[in-house]
Amino acid sequence: MHAPDVEELARVASAGDLAALNVLLVAVRPEVLRVCVRLLPNREDAEEACQDTLLAVARGLPRFEGRSAFRTWMYRLATNRSRSAYRRTRSHVPAGSDDVLAEVADPRRTSMIAATRLDLLDAMAQLRPELAEAVALRDVLDLSYAEIAVLHQVPEGTVKSRIHQARRELRKLLTA
Incomplete structure (x- = not known):
């Protein structure tokens, strides 16, 4: 069995076909999660951003006008949801709180690669x-x-x- 054509599924789902929407969301979830995992420092935040992205896809698809490819739109949503998740995480750190900052920067929890990704997200924004x-x-x-x-x-x-x-x-x- 071959993989479903995501662009065609998106077109059909945007016309209101709920079965196509369900198939589409299942088909793109691994791809969306991959984007979020590569952008965020921990799996829980990436899972949350992935779910937020899929919800945004489901809600926004009826208004998707096809001016760009569906995947481009989906990647944009995933990137934006990842940025939002990152900002939410950062906003929960009180300014000047060394204890909290030390916990966030604990190398056992946040790798050098993840810290670099966070800097990259800031710069990409x-x-x-x-x-x-x-x-x-x-x-x-x-x-x-x-x-x-x-x-x-x-x-x-x-x-x-x-x-x-x-x-x-x-x-x-x-x-x-």
């Missing part, structure tokens, strides 16, 4: 959306330039340019 999406799809999700071009419905050269610009801006932000 400062980029223009089309740059942040392109670099996330390439460097976080390992999609090819051609796949990103198809998802964004732009030439491959535009994708390469956006990724180059995003990396240059991220380098400045992360070394500042």
Whole structure:
């Protein structure tokens, strides 16, 4: 049995077919979770962001106009929900609270890679959306330039340019 065509399922589900919506949500959940896990420092936050994303997909699909590929829209939702989960986590840390900060930064709970991801999320939030999406799809999700071009419905050269610009801006932000 072959995997369902996500773009077709999204089109049918956006027209109000609840069975197609259910199949779509089951089909994309692993992909959404992968995005969230790669962006957030712990599994619980990633699971929560994944659920928030799937709920946003279900609620927003009737209004999805298809100006971009469904997956591009879904990745944007997942990235935004991951950023929100990260901000919520950070906002629960009282300013100047060394004990709480020490607990959050405990290396047994937060790896160096996770801390780097958090810095990356902060920096990516400062980029223009089309740059942040392109670099996330390439460097976080390992999609090819051609796949990103198809998802964004732009030439491959535009994708390469956006990724180059995003990396240059991220380098400045992360070394500042």
